[in-house]
Amino acid sequence: MQILHKTNLEALERARMLGSDGVLSLLERKGLVGRGGASSPTAKKWRECRDTPADERFVVCNANEGEPGSFKDKLIIRHNAETLIEGILIAAYIVGAKRCFIYLRGEYDHLRPRLQEQIADVLPRANLEGVSIEIVRGAGAYICDEATALLKSIMGFRGTPMYRPPNPTTEGLWGRPTLVGNVETLTCAAQAVLFDDWDANLRLFSLSGNIKNAGVYEFPLGVKMSSVIDVARPQRKLKAMSFGCFGGIMPVDENMSITPEAVCKGNCKQGNYSIIFIDETNNVVDISYSIAKFYTYESCGKCTPCREGTIRILNLLKKIRSGRGVKDDLQLLRELAMHVQETSLCNLGQTCGNHVLTSLEHFPEDYEAYLARKK
Amino acid sequence: MKMEEKKDNHLLMNILHEAQEKHGYISEQVLKQISVEQNIPISRLYGVAKFYTMFHTEPQGRYVVEICGSPSCILNNGVQIEKFLEREIGVKIGKTSKDGMFSLYKTSCIGCCDEAPAIRINGQPHTKMTVERVQVLLKKLRTAFKKKKKK
Numbered sequence: 001m002q003i004l005h006k007t008n009l010e011a012l013e014r015a016r017m018l019g020s021d022g023v024l025s026l027l028e029r030k031g032l033v034g035r036g037g038a039s040s041p042t043a044k045k046w047r048e049c050r051d052t053p054a055d056e057r058f059v060v061c062n063a064n065e066g067e068p069g070s071f072k073d074k075l076i077i078r079h080n081a082e083t084l085i086e087g088i089l090i091a092a093y094i095v096g097a098k099r100c101f102i103y104l105r106g107e108y109d110h111l112r113p114r115l116q117e118q119i120a121d122v123l124p125r126a127n128l129e130g131v132s133i134e135i136v137r138g139a140g141a142y143i144c145d146e147a148t149a150l151l152k153s154i155m156g157f158r159g160t161p162m163y164r165p166p167n168p169t170t171e172g173l174w175g176r177p178t179l180v181g182n183v184e185t186l187t188c189a190a191q192a193v194l195f196d197d198w199d200a201n202l203r204l205f206s207l208s209g210n211i212k213n214a215g216v217y218e219f220p221l222g223v224k225m226s227s228v229i230d231v232a233r234p235q236r237k238l239k240a241m242s243f244g245c246f247g248g249i250m251p252v253d254e255n256m257s258i259t260p261e262a263v264c265k266g267n268c269k270q271g272n273y274s275i276i277f278i279d280e281t282n283n284v285v286d287i288s289y290s291i292a293k294f295y296t297y298e299s300c301g302k303c304t305p306c307r308e309g310t311i312r313i314l315n316l317l318k319k320i321r322s323g324r325g326v327k328d329d330l331q332l333l334r335e336l337a338m339h340v341q342e343t344s345l346c347n348l349g350q351t352c353g354n355h356v357l358t359s360l361e362h363f364p365e366d367y368e369a370y371l372a373r374k375k
Numbered sequence: 376m377k378m379e380e381k382k383d384n385h386l387l388m389n390i391l392h393e394a395q396e397k398h399g400y401i402s403e404q405v406l407k408q409i410s411v412e413q414n415i416p417i418s419r420l421y422g423v424a425k426f427y428t429m430f431h432t433e434p435q436g437r438y439v440v441e442i443c444g445s446p447s448c449i450l451n452n453g454v455q456i457e458k459f460l461e462r463e464i465g466v467k468i469g470k471t472s473k474d475g476m477f478s479l480y481k482t483s484c485i486g487c488c489d490e491a492p493a494i495r496i497n498g499q500p501h502t503k504m505t506v507e508r509v510q511v512l513l514k515k516l517r518t519a520f521k522k523k524k525k526k
Contacts, residue, residue, distance in 0.1 A: 139427030156387025
């Protein structure tokens with residue numbers, strides 16, 4: 001796997017040789033884009049942070065990977081943390097930051113002692129004067145995946161998202177320009193700087209669900225779904241697949257080539273490829289219900305449509321599953337999901353209805369089955 | 376993002392984690408102490424402690440058991456594990472057992488989807504759970520708990 005290639009501090013050395021502008025144009029040429037979900041060009045973000053006048057800048061590595069079905073960052077932290085740390089140091093060198101943070105999600109706290117050791121090992125050898133990397137321990141808030149919420153959490157506040165602009169790149173931690181990068185992006189940045197044959201097209205796929213070979217795999221963008229299924233080895237005939245929680249539940253189309261556009265018709269910019277496979281023994285409504293529970297649990301409560309809407313969606317699904325549902329509930333569910341998506345502030349609210357809308361569109365028979373099961 | 380905070384402040388998240396590790400949970404007493412030390416209003420501290428699910432403002436059991444509720448775990452018998460744990464420990468989700476041994480919670484994805492179903496006990500993930508494995512695990516914890524009590 002390309003992501004596991006180690007750079008052994010040679011990437012930082014090369015970055016020093018190329019200089020700040022050299023590295024940025026190299027990353028631009030190689031086409032590195034953010035892997036957290038937004039797919040924005042990395043060089044542009046780094047340049048914006050560097051060129052904003054300020055007395056201090058910060059680099060933050062977002063290791064708050066909370067998307068259900070996604071566990072690629074864990075693989076990197078476990079097996080290639082040295083390269084990740086080097087990526088953070090390169091970013092710090094480019095934008096001129098002294099204080100760097102890794103926001104490690106609470107669920108990955110068991111990885112922290114080793115990560116701390118690796119930071120202590122790499123940092124002195126990197127020879128960057130005054131640069132420090134601190135681990136900030138998350139505490140189970142998925143919403144802190146969102147950059148502004150994450151920064152508020154680091155500053156010791158409730159992790160609720162903020163209005164943009166200003167973007168964190170120009171006004172982030174304590175009002176200073178802050179570069180927020182995903183674990184995969186920063187690791188790729190170090191590798192892109194060092195390796196001439198680095199392939200910008202490879203993405204990490206987290207595969208899980210009713211399959212034998214669950215795990216993290218590397219595939220090029222545009223890979224055929226049939227190749228992914230071959231690797232995944234489903235236990236039984238597949239019925240549906242869910243792209244994380246936010247991508248929605250869709251029928252399995254073996255001929256589909258996996259690109260952000262194909263995944264959700266370009267509505268969601270997919271930088272994070274996690275696929276949960278669902279086989280024919282399951283009712284899609286049950287999965288939708290577990291996703292609704294997740295959103296209810298993780299909504300930060302800042303804006304009303306999301307806070308109340310997620311609860312209402314969950315209650316409606318509960319009613320349908322208990323056999324007390326009526327046909328009108330489906331229409332209500334659809335309207336509710338659309339309303340929450342249109343009126344919420346951040347990505348969580350804007351995507352929390354996807355699983356309902358897609359499952360209603362593609363698997364109406366599963367809902368009908370519950371409606372028919374009158375109590 | 377202009378917060379009133381001075382930038383040389385210590386990282387509150389880490390402070391709260393350390394306090395919880397030391398005292399078992401974040402009590403009012405602890406919050407008052409942090410409030411004085413860090414010069415942060417206690418109302419804000421309480422708001423932060425309540426916001427994050429991993430911070431507890433009530434006493435917890437010796438073993439905090441969290442069951443992953445992500446779709447991958449549900450698809451791999453997660454519900455069966457959840458029901459079994461509830462029955463075996465004898466408390467509902469969100470409650471602590473009377474003997475103070477277990478607290479049972481449900482959590483969002485813990486990133487172990489490749490080894491589903493998964494649970495976490497005191498922060499350590501346990502994966503590929505089956506009813507038999509849960510039984511063995513609980514037996515081990517119960518023995519350790521009794522030994523500690525005797526001491």
